Amino acid sequence: MPLKHGLLGLLKYKSETGYNLDKSFKYSLGFFWKAQTSQIYRELNKMEKDGWLDSEMIIQVGKPNKKQYAITDAGQEELNRWLHNHESMEWITLRSEFLMKLFLSGDKSLEENIEYLKQYRDTCKVLMKGMEQAGAIIEEQAVALNDKESAFYWELTADYGFDHYTMCLNWATKTIKKLEDKINEKNN
Amino acid sequence: MPLKHGLLGLLKYKSETGYNLDKSFKYSLGFFWKAQTSQIYRELNKMEKDGWLDSEMIIQVGKPNKKQYAITDAGQEELNRWLHNHESMEWITLRSEFLMKLFLSGDKSLEENIEYLKQYRDTCKVLMKGMEQAGAIIEEQAVALNDKESAFYWELTADYGFDHYTMCLNWATKTIKKLEDKINEKNN
DNA sequence: TGGGTCATGTAACCTGTTACATGATTAG
DNA sequence: CTAATCATGTAACAGGTTACATGACCCA
Incomplete structure (x- = not known):
């Protein structure tokens, strides 16, 4: 599930909101992995449920509130597991x-x-x-x-x-x- | 939905069973589009429901019966529509x-x-x-x-x-x- | 007054993946 | 006796796509 791990990778640098993650993703990992905004929100939700992320509500005035995600220890572990273990199918990229x-x-x-x-x-x-x-x-x-x-x-x-x-x-x-x-x- | 259209393309040459389509697909279109056997069966089912295919049961002795699919006129039309109309996203192939x-x-x-x-x-x-x-x-x-x-x-x-x-x-x-x-x- | 940015999502649907099930025949 | 081949799928889940919804602020 590369999208989840990509998001973990971005969150390792800096805690972020879904909105900002969506934008960072599109300008970096997005060059070789496309994802809709709605999918990113859904994955973040799932990852929080699975304990890979924590979130904090940030109350704002004059702007909508925002939900900032941070990577947990479990998330770090999962990211490392993915980075260090390779499966046979990840090489084959041709799909056109x-x-x-x-x-x-x-x-x-x-x-x-x-x-x-x-x-x-x-x-x-x-x-x-x-x-x-x-x-x-x-x-x-x-x-x-x-x-x-x-x-x-x-x-x-x-x-x-x-x-x-x-x-x-x-x-x-x-x-x-x-x-x-x-x-x-x-x-x- | 390229898988469906790939199957239509194969069926244009020759009516075939799901089993044989699965094998042909893997040795031809499969080089740039992977599909599980179970997915091929599911798609064939859907395509028949949608009127793109007809099927005929072929009774065999000593072997399991088989279900042969043939492309319909509606299927031909759909295949041509796909072949002649291009959408912006089909070019972008990088996903790795x-x-x-x-x-x-x-x-x-x-x-x-x-x-x-x-x-x-x-x-x-x-x-x-x-x-x-x-x-x-x-x-x-x-x-x-x-x-x-x-x-x-x-x-x-x-x-x-x-x-x-x-x-x-x-x-x-x-x-x-x-x-x-x-x-x-x-x-x- | 209309469009862009900020910020969140939900719902429905489609597609892809994994695991499992059946059961006969044939070749080594 | 065992593994492969023939031939069909179902069920459950994961991941991707599309359409829609809300509402305030700011700039031209």
């Missing part, structure tokens, strides 16, 4: 509706498939550019939280993201060429 | 427990993280080798089903798989070097 559709696209026209791949390629380009800028954001955070050691690992994951989208872009480019060649063959 | 763990590994020793990355690297190597052989299997299937046009797209997805695992392998190799350099720096 895009590839599934392409696999089943033999009946579509070459032109339509080229269009599809071009959309994919453009999306990859945007995501790759985003990853290029991740380095600067990580630097900022490293200074703000004064944790250079962690930031080193954040950068490694950002590198992965960059390499990933670069690979996708290259694959898409060469694949589009293959389809275009097929059209040319037909016309000659 | 491995990266999440690495992101949160700042408190672990360099040695332990190197060990973790080496395990990852070795897994990637195995999966990459598997993708190299996919070409031959696809060729076989293309002949068996006499559908060269579809096989072309199957190969494109296998190429993606190969490129993906190659990229992961390269990233892991360079990342392990980075960590090893860090250890050497400390010792000097």
Whole structure:
């Protein structure tokens, strides 16, 4: 259950409200694990019931009250257990509706498939550019939280993201060429 | 709901039983979408209720009876709708427990993280080798089903798989070097 | 006066995972 | 005799998605 452990990981740095956790999550772990706001609230609830978190109500004036979560000893233990024990399935990451559709696209026209791949390629380009800028954001955070050691690992994951989208872009480019060649063959 | 559409896609080639669909799925679409056997049976049930499939009981002697599914016109329509309409989220494929763990590994020793990355690297190597052989299997299937046009797209997805695992392998190799350099720096 | 931010969620539904159950046939 | 293959699932639970609800404050 990686979402829970991701939240534990964030709470280890600093106690936080669900609202803020949701935002931090989206700008950090969210790059390789998506979660809805409502799901985060639900998981926090469950984790408190299971004794991984404590919460404290903070009364505010002029603003809605907020509920701040802190990690407990049991939560720390659980986080460490997860960090140090690896299960066989966590490596396998390929899960793609895009590839599934392409696999089943033999009946579509070459032109339509080229269009599809071009959309994919453009999306990859945007995501790759985003990853290029991740380095600067990580630097900022490293200074703000004064944790250079962690930031080193954040950068490694950002590198992965960059390499990933670069690979996708290259694959898409060469694949589009293959389809275009097929059209040319037909016309000659 | 890509699993349903994947099953529709397989049933378009040939009517099949849940048992056989489960096996075909695991050797084709399963490379980029995992599904449990029990889930496949459940989805087939739902799809029949929704009118996307018809089923026929085939009585056998000496073997359990089997239930053969065939795609209906409504199912065909739904498959085409899915194939031709693209939604923004289907591109974003990155979802990785491995990266999440690495992101949160700042408190672990360099040695332990190197060990973790080496395990990852070795897994990637195995999966990459598997993708190299996919070409031959696809060729076989293309002949068996006499559908060269579809096989072309199957190969494109296998190429993606190969490129993906190659990229992961390269990233892991360079990342392990980075960590090893860090250890050497400390010792000097 | 309308939209954004702050801050919380609930309810319903869909999808994915795990564990279990049955029972015959066939190959080693 | 044992394990694999054939062939079907159910039940319970966990995790993910979508839609909806509330209400004040601040800025343009």
